[in-house]
Amino acid sequence: MAVRASLRDTSGYGSGLRKFHLFCDIFSVPENIRLPAPFAVLHSFALWAATDPTQDDPYLAAVRAWHIAQGWPPPLSLDDHQRINWSLRGLENIYTSRRKPIRPPVTLIMLSTLKGCLQLNDPFDACVWAMASCAFFGMMHFGEISVNSRSDFSPARHITRHGAFFGTDLLGQSYARLDLPSAKTAKPGETQSVFLTEQGDLCPLAALRNLARVVPALATDPLFCWRDSRGDTRPMVRKRAVERVNGILLAHGWGTTFGHSFRIGGASFYLAQKVDPEIVRLAGRWRSLAYETYIRSFEQVASRHLAGLASQLHSSAALGLGTLATSSAAESPACG
Template sequence: MLPIPIIERLASLASQASLADTASYGAGLRKFHLFCDIFSVPETDRLPASFPVLHSFAIWAAADPDINDPTLAGDTPFEPVSVTTVRKYLAALRAWHIAQGWPAPLTSADSDRINWSLRGLEQMQQGRRTKPPRPPITLTMLAALKRTLVLSDPFDACIWAIACCSFWGMMRFGETSVKSRSQFDPSRHITRAHVTFGRDLDNRPYARLDLPTAKTAKPGEIQSIFLTQQGEVCPLEALSNLSQVVPAGPQDPLFSWRDNQGNIRPMVRDTAMHRINAVLHAWGWGTAFGHSFRIGGATFFLGQGVSPEIVRIAGRWKSLAYEVYIRAFEQVSSQHLANRSQRYGL
């Protein structure tokens, strides 16, 4: 690079932007340094990192040793993650090297050898850490949530708007909340200015939520969620209630509430799920997860006979929702398969 201040400044900004959306960047670096500390890898061997070091790191990060295997017994700590996550960690380490001015640490052949080891570990450990499928939120649960929340309370009004929009808009929970209060960024998270109310060709009201960034969006691409009237559990009414109970400016978070000091606060994901699960547990249901709303909305629409292609477009999936949420098929199978023999008199 030429030693020109403006070029150097632009290169620095570009490097920072390249890392901004790498969700596993920090986690990958932390895990790598933990590995190096455990196995006493000296600082000089961490940057640049050699193939043997990164190969060993990948195997350790993905390994979930059988406690009954005496050859693997000992005091070595393991914090196993999925093979998919390990590959994200390696991508983060690659970005870290490049950002620090070093070449990419792994050749194509090196990556192939690491992937070979990871595939082997995945085969060995198959089923050992399988997570149960995320349960879908149902319409009954959504109605119980509304009956329990105090919609005149700023915090609960925000919770209800999030629940409604996540369900009917089939939104990812990370699109309606933030990981921490300090992480809210109006250029990346949805604000009050990103909401438009209108009427369609049949003069029916709708709301459009424009996401400035999304998991499946290209840089600079805006994805839109369309919400329509839905009776007693209507997302349009939930958004209207939120705007009245929690008045805020155009650049404030859409899903926000006011604390006792009158400060606008974005809804934090874990805080929202804690409140939602407290309600669901009180009604006798099990634990829900952020993705349960997206699954629940898709399951409901499919169960009502809505075209999978329409659900795919509304939910912003690249494949058919039936393929994505096949684990929820038992919730809708009777709508499509039951009593078909009756037409033949059986």
């Protein structure tokens, strides 16, 4: 009782401790090194917590008090605190010297507004919407689904219509698989797969089908392409897509964002909906040796972990998914 009473008048300790457990959950810190927590864990936690400019809670003090209350000695020595403070000063220098602003995450409301402002029967807008929906729910870099210039497109480095498939998993739920011939998180020459599931009114599967309808293309053409006024098929240039997105978000008071913000936003959305952080790591293709063996099995249970979350937060009816029929665990080209 005396130990608990000693914490009652210490403001911010509760939120500081919750922040520590959130950090541990996101980065899959095992229970046995949360209490007592070693220096390496608390060092990383301090740097992670310091990147949130909206919070000013005594994070390390909260963790220290928690250790003492549970009968453990203080987890950090004076030298440990000096090392952490040294790193925090370095982190502050990094953020102070940044030329580019910190990328904000795209939120579900922003994604919904974006869709409402795009003309989905227009070839250019249909492509932008398919890119935005896939990048968000597939936690993809915009650079993985766009090109730097029209002449930059190469089937060896960019996904084509041939690299997109629809399938049905073991639960009978539809999904799409995008095979990326090149990705930031892949080794040279390694193909990575992105799995997309049904997501109600913002569904990336429906966005892909709409793109295939509005912009018919050959199997060797870019997956994310559009047609100009002369009827020529053109790969989507990253700069133009981001400009279209930024124009809409800026008009609604959200400022400007960046292509990477969709990947950040998708991961943040799934974590906020309490999706297992390991599943988010796997779906987002962050490196994890424990899951590389099971990547092919994941597509068969993807809907169990990721599907339907957006529809729970939106009252709008789900978009129709077209007439493409697939048998259990079968695949067919999504866009061709």
